[in-house]
Amino acid sequence: MEDEENIEEELLLVESQLNGLQDKIKTLLDQQEELYERQAQLKAMLEISKTSRDASNSAPSVALEDWSGKFSWDSQADDTRFNVFGISSYRSNQREIINSIMSGKDVLVIMAAGGGKSLCYQLPAVLRDGITLVVSPLLSLIQDQVMGLAALGIPAHMLTSTTNKEIEKFIYKALEKGEGELKILYVTPEKISKSKRFMSKLEKCHHAGRLSLVAIDEAHCCSQWGHDFRPDYKNLGILKIQFPSVPMIALTATATSKVQMDLIEMLHIPRSVKFVSTVNRPNLFYRVYEKSSVGKVVIDEIANFISESYPNNESGIVYCFSRKECEQVAKELRGRGISADYYHADMDVVAREKVHMRWSKSKSQVAFGMGINKPDVRFVVHHSLSKSMETYYQESGRAGRDGLPSECVLYYRPGDVPRQSSMVFYENCGLQNLYDIARYCQSKKNCRRGAFFQHFGEAVQECNGMCDNCVSSIELKDIDATYHTKITVSLLQEMQQNDQRATLLQLVDKFKTKWKHSGCSNEAVDLKKEEIEQLIVQLILDRVLKEEFQHTAYTTNAYVVLGPLWKPALQGNRPVKLTSAIHSQDSGDRFKSAKRNQMSNLEAKLDDLRRTISSRNGGIFPHAVLSTEQISLLNCHTPTTIAELEKLIGKVKTDKYGSDIIEVMWSETGSGKDSGDGAKRQKKDKGVVFVESGEEEG
Numbered sequence: 001m002e003d004e005e006n007i008e009e010e011l012l013l014v015e016s017q018l019n020g021l022q023d024k025i026k027t028l029l030d031q032q033e034e035l036y037e038r039q040a041q042l043k044a045m046l047e048i049s050k051t052s053r054d055a056s057n058s059a060p061s062v063a064l065e066d067w068s069g070k071f072s073w074d075s076q077a078d079d080t081r082f083n084v085f086g087i088s089s090y091r092s093n094q095r096e097i098i099n100s101i102m103s104g105k106d107v108l109v110i111m112a113a114g115g116g117k118s119l120c121y122q123l124p125a126v127l128r129d130g131i132t133l134v135v136s137p138l139l140s141l142i143q144d145q146v147m148g149l150a151a152l153g154i155p156a157h158m159l160t161s162t163t164n165k166e167i168e169k170f171i172y173k174a175l176e177k178g179e180g181e182l183k184i185l186y187v188t189p190e191k192i193s194k195s196k197r198f199m200s201k202l203e204k205c206h207h208a209g210r211l212s213l214v215a216i217d218e219a220h221c222c223s224q225w226g227h228d229f230r231p232d233y234k235n236l237g238i239l240k241i242q243f244p245s246v247p248m249i250a251l252t253a254t255a256t257s258k259v260q261m262d263l264i265e266m267l268h269i270p271r272s273v274k275f276v277s278t279v280n281r282p283n284l285f286y287r288v289y290e291k292s293s294v295g296k297v298v299i300d301e302i303a304n305f306i307s308e309s310y311p312n313n314e315s316g317i318v319y320c321f322s323r324k325e326c327e328q329v330a331k332e333l334r335g336r337g338i339s340a341d342y343y344h345a346d347m348d349v350v351a352r353e354k355v356h357m358r359w360s361k362s363k364s365q366v367a368f369g370m371g372i373n374k375p376d377v378r379f380v381v382h383h384s385l386s387k388s389m390e391t392y393y394q395e396s397g398r399a400g401r402d403g404l405p406s407e408c409v410l411y412y413r414p415g416d417v418p419r420q421s422s423m424v425f426y427e428n429c430g431l432q433n434l435y436d437i438a439r440y441c442q443s444k445k446n447c448r449r450g451a452f453f454q455h456f457g458e459a460v461q462e463c464n465g466m467c468d469n470c471v472s473s474i475e476l477k478d479i480d481a482t483y484h485t486k487i488t489v490s491l492l493q494e495m496q497q498n499d500q501r502a503t504l505l506q507l508v509d510k511f512k513t514k515w516k517h518s519g520c521s522n523e524a525v526d527l528k529k530e531e532i533e534q535l536i537v538q539l540i541l542d543r544v545l546k547e548e549f550q551h552t553a554y555t556t557n558a559y560v561v562l563g564p565l566w567k568p569a570l571q572g573n574r575p576v577k578l579t580s581a582i583h584s585q586d587s588g589d590r591f592k593s594a595k596r597n598q599m600s601n602l603e604a605k606l607d608d609l610r611r612t613i614s615s616r617n618g619g620i621f622p623h624a625v626l627s628t629e630q631i632s633l634l635n636c637h638t639p640t641t642i643a644e645l646e647k648l649i650g651k652v653k654t655d656k657y658g659s660d661i662i663e664v665m666w667s668e669t670g671s672g673k674d675s676g677d678g679a680k681r682q683k684k685d686k687g688v689v690f691v692e693s694g695e696e697e698g
């Protein structure tokens with residue numbers, strides 16, 4: 001009997017030790033996974049650095065070459081740039097890239113969206129004799145390019161599944177026999193990997209010395225480490241093998257060192273000359289809005305945002321989670337008077353072309369979907385978060401490709417994270433990538449631009465007040481959520497012991513019930529539903545919790561379970577902080593819409609001022625000088641000193657525009673250094689009437 005008790009006691013002890021050990025193993029496995037990841041990155045970086053060193057050793061001309069020097073084609077290139085493309089000067093790296101291509105080198109170009117990659121292969125295509133082959137992943141992108149080139153009078157065609165027989169015949173003749181006028185031929189990667197007929201025509205073209213250049217656009221699609229892997233891109237290596245003497249240019253807006261390494265290897269261009277430009281898009285204003293859990297409210301907010309900020313039919317794109325959602329949101333926006341068209345790559349050709357044309361010609365304001373190429377897109381709205389920072393960078397980067405100020409707005413709610421995670425968890429690094437962008441969205445303090453620099457491993461540059469967090473006037477506070485975390489973890493622990501699971505939203509409900517029962521005697525603050533969601537996602541990002549997936553016949557469900565670091569969180573050893581806005585976004589927006597169309601004199605003057613400053617600063621976004629919310633705030637609080645102003649609009653803007661703003665404030669409110677003047681004071685008193693301060697005072 002006693003023996004049995006002893007055994008049972010020891011059994012319990014062993015079991016609890018085993019549990020502890022299993023947790024440690026889990027943590028170690030997670031660490032191992034991270035280290036493997038880092039190991040792969042470092043290996044890739046080492047390899048790239050070796051490759052470029054080998055390349056420069058074996059071909060010293062590459063290292064010695066000055067790509068910005070003088071070349072025999074200079075005057076012809078300048079003439080084509082100006083007279084054909086209508087471009088008055090090169091942007092950063094364009095000339096060097098064109099020169100290296102013209103010298104017959106293979107080239108790898110990493111240049112931000114809208115940086116001007118197309119010119120880098122289109123100009124050499126025009127200058128060199130023969131036909132340039134361009135591989136591009138999306139029909140819509142190809143259509144845009146071909147349309148654009150046609151407008152410039154450059155003979156360009158595309159050969160895709162939608163090309164009619166007659167044009168196909170024309171293209172094949174041009175390739176095979178050099179008949180007809182063809183300078184640039186666009187194809188999708190499937191043509192290279194799947195059409196033997198096409199490849200044999202291309203071979204003939206090359207054999208006759210008429211294949212002048214091969215360009216691989218959106219080259220990141222080659223790499224499964226990239227955000228947009230396309231299996232057919234993997235087969236493009238064949239091009240360099242079959243046409244070794246033809247220069248190849250691979251272009252992308254984003255490539256981590258790992259992806260660069262992959263590209264060089266897969267495309268067989270180890271000696272390529274590499275040009276890397278900054279990822280910074282200084283003309284884009286980035287912001288994240290809190291997204292309501294009520295679908296209709298979100299649509300109202302988007303509709304308000306568009307009609308208020310872009311009343312003159314300026315073009316924009318809205319990205320949604322799924323095609324179905326695109327269709328729905330487009331319909332609802334139309335119902336609210338916004339001319340919105342729904343557009344995606346799989347639509348039937350005629351319908352797609354119609355939509356595309358309407359939008360390109362600015363007959364409709366908003367387009368939905370992907371891969372649309374219009375330089376004067378003034379805003380890109382994300383109805384829900386993208387699946388990675390790279391994807392977001394690329395999609396939001398469709399705004400302002402003409403270099404003019406534009407805006408990128410993402411509507412975020414934590415509940416959208418599991419929607420995405422159940423789609424991406426099976427992808428290579430899918431969850432890790434998603435959590436990176438979730439971190440971007442959850443942050444209320446960090447510079448949005450800084451997040452891009454960090455993600456792409458680039459030195460930080462000035463944001464210049466071009467993101468919400470850098471210019472925010474919303475007061476933030478840190479809530480101590482250590483106790484809430486304990487409750488969440490113990491809740492999940494109990495559930496897991498009973499073999500139960502909960503989705504994020506179910507967990508929020510369970511949390512609320514448990515919170516009520518816990519008596520609230522604790523000093524911890526009561527969290528709003530949105531804050532609980534935010535906390536749970538933060539705990540997932542901090543690995544206190546994690547997501548687990550279960551497949552059913554129709555769908556994949558994401559559940560929240562204990563993560564590797566749940567124990568210290570349960571013991572309260574690691575304080576958890578949640579950043580919260582004292583004034584919620586919502587009330588700010590309500591404030592804004594209440595003031596809409598009722599601009600006071602002061603607001604009108606501040607609006608003028610922001611336009612003057614923006615044009616004085618080379619056309620930066622007026623919104624970036626002072627947002628409409630900030631104008632309302634100034635109107636309300638009428639600051640008359642720099643110190644007061646700084647409290648309302650932050651340091652960066654005050655340093656830059658403070659004296660101008662204060663001047664307007666003084667002129668309108670009659671306040672200022674010399675406000676001892678009775679008449680001015682009287683004017684100020686009048687100005688204050690609308691905030692009813694007189695009544696309060698009296």
Ligand SMILES: Nc1ncnc2c1ncn2[C@@H]1O[C@H](COP(=O)(O)OP(=O)(O)OP(=O)(O)O)[C@@H](O)[C@H]1O
Binds near residue numbers: 087112113114115
């Ligand atoms: N040197 C230049 N001066 C003025 N405008 C330019 C110059 N080079 C390109 N552009 C314009 O910039 C816009 C974007 O160019 P392009 O489409 O080549 O960008 P991209 O780098 O391919 O971007 P993405 O990654 O989005 O495809 C186009 O409207 C183009 O005409």
Ligand SMILES: [Mg+2]
Binds near residue numbers: 117118217
């Ligand atoms: Mg491009």
